[in-house]
Amino acid sequence: MNLTFPSTRMKFLGVLLSVVWLNACGTETKETAANGTATADYASLWTQVFSRCGGCHGVSSNTETEGGPDLRTQAGAYSALVGVKGSAYSSWTTFQRLRSECAGKAFIQAGSAKDSMVVAVLDSSVSLGSCAVVNHQATGKVNVSAANLAVLKQWIDAGAKQ
Numbered sequence: 001m002n003l004t005f006p007s008t009r010m011k012f013l014g015v016l017l018s019v020v021w022l023n024a025c026g027t028e029t030k031e032t033a034a035n036g037t038a039t040a041d042y043a044s045l046w047t048q049v050f051s052r053c054g055g056c057h058g059v060s061s062n063t064e065t066e067g068g069p070d071l072r073t074q075a076g077a078y079s080a081l082v083g084v085k086g087s088a089y090s091s092w093t094t095f096q097r098l099r100s101e102c103a104g105k106a107f108i109q110a111g112s113a114k115d116s117m118v119v120a121v122l123d124s125s126v127s128l129g130s131c132a133v134v135n136h137q138a139t140g141k142v143n144v145s146a147a148n149l150a151v152l153k154q155w156i157d158a159g160a161k162q
């Protein structure tokens, strides 16, 4: 019967919408999910690692990260981190209060992973001396695999090219 046709279509649309919605939520929970392994280039590292940071870094409603690097977009995250020192974010009050010793350290020091805050914050075996960052993995903020950490360091040591 012709009259049932629209409702069948509506049901189909409903199923389709819930699939799309579930997928969107799946993307948001990437922050704690184990991802695939990146290759040593920025685009791949963005997909596997850095795209998981913008849920906190760059969201103005997050008072702890407000005023710090905005990591919500691929290009924005690169320019907010590479060659940029802690002192550049003078209005990031949480960071300036807790990590004043990190003012002279770069988030990503091109050519030297062992001097990069981004590495230290993900890898507890990397220490920046008096700049004592709190490991994000230990505090459950993000979960980056050992394989992706190794690729991240390799990319930074090779010059952190965009």
Ligand code: HEC
Binding pocket: 031, 049, 050, 052, 053, 054, 055, 056, 057, 064, 065, 094, 095, 098, 099, 107, 117, 118, 121, 132, 133, 134, 136, 141, 142, 144
């Ligand atoms: C669940 C929220 C959250 C996520 C996700 C997150 N961060 Fe953070 N991050 C914070 C907060 C809050 C601070 C500041 C407070 C602090 O120092 O612990 C911070 C601080 C930092 C610092 C400065 C060092 C420090 O200890 O303050 C770096 C570097 C950093 N984050 C890098 C990253 C990177 C890279 C990612 C993605 C791989 C990431 N963060 C994902 C919440 C988050």
